[in-house]
Amino acid sequence: MKIIKFITVLTFGLMLTACNGQSKDKAQSLTKSAAKIEVIDFHSTHRCMTCNAIEANTKYTLNTYFAKELKGNKITFQSINVDEKENEKIAEKFEASGTSLFLNVIKNGKETQINLTDFAFMNGNNKDTFSKELKAKIESELKTL
Numbered sequence: 001m002k003i004i005k006f007i008t009v010l011t012f013g014l015m016l017t018a019c020n021g022q023s024k025d026k027a028q029s030l031t032k033s034a035a036k037i038e039v040i041d042f043h044s045t046h047r048c049m050t051c052n053a054i055e056a057n058t059k060y061t062l063n064t065y066f067a068k069e070l071k072g073n074k075i076t077f078q079s080i081n082v083d084e085k086e087n088e089k090i091a092e093k094f095e096a097s098g099t100s101l102f103l104n105v106i107k108n109g110k111e112t113q114i115n116l117t118d119f120a121f122m123n124g125n126n127k128d129t130f131s132k133e134l135k136a137k138i139e140s141e142l143k144t145l
Contacts, residue, residue, distance in 0.1 A: 034106065035074075035106060036073060036074050036075065036076065036106050037069075037074070037075045037104070037105050037138060037141055037142065037145070038076050038077075038078065038104040038105075038106065039058060039075060039077045039078070039102075039103055039138070040080060040090075040094065040100075040102045041055050041058055041079045041080070041100075041101055042082050042091060042094065042096035042098070042100040042101075042102070043079065043080070043081060043082065043098070043099050044081065044082055044083050044098050044099065045081060045083045047099065049125070050099075050121060050124045050125055051099040051124075053124045053125050053127075053130075054099060054101060054120045054121070054124040054130075055079055057124065057127050057130040057131060057134070058077070058120075058134065059077065060127065061130070061131040061134045061135055062075065062077055064131070065131075065135050065138075066135075066138065069142070074145070075138065094113060099117070099120075099121075100117045100120075101115075101116040101117055101119070101120040102114060102115055102116060103137065103138065103141060105141050105144070105145075107144065114141070116134070116137065119133065119137075
């Protein structure tokens with residue numbers, strides 16, 4: 001019985017990799033040509049009022065002004081806990097050790113990281129100012145895609 005399960009799993013796995021290999025070049029070229037903006041909110045496990053406001057105001061801004069771009073994956077949002085082991089590599093990539101806000105602009109296969117952490121902390125508790133300025137920053141980057 002175990003041999004039959006093993007052969008079934010092996011056969012299924014081979015079929016998946018055989019099919020996957022044929023479209024690999026297409027997938028890679030699509031990834032390289034896909035232009036988008038990743039909005040990344042890094043945070044630690046324990047967050048202060050401002051840290052929570054940064055995430056809430058970022059989500060508000062994206063959902064209010066960029067719903068179409070979110071739906072079409074032109075803009076994505078990620079909230080990443082830097083204290084979790086599985087997030088170690090991405091936190092290192094952005095040099096984020098606590099609360100940080102980044103725009104990662106991906107264009108022609110190249111990533112450009114825009115650190116908005118200082119802006120976020122200065123305006124995090126003022127929803128209107130935060131939203132207005134973040135909207136302007138994202139619109140500016142969207143024009144470059």
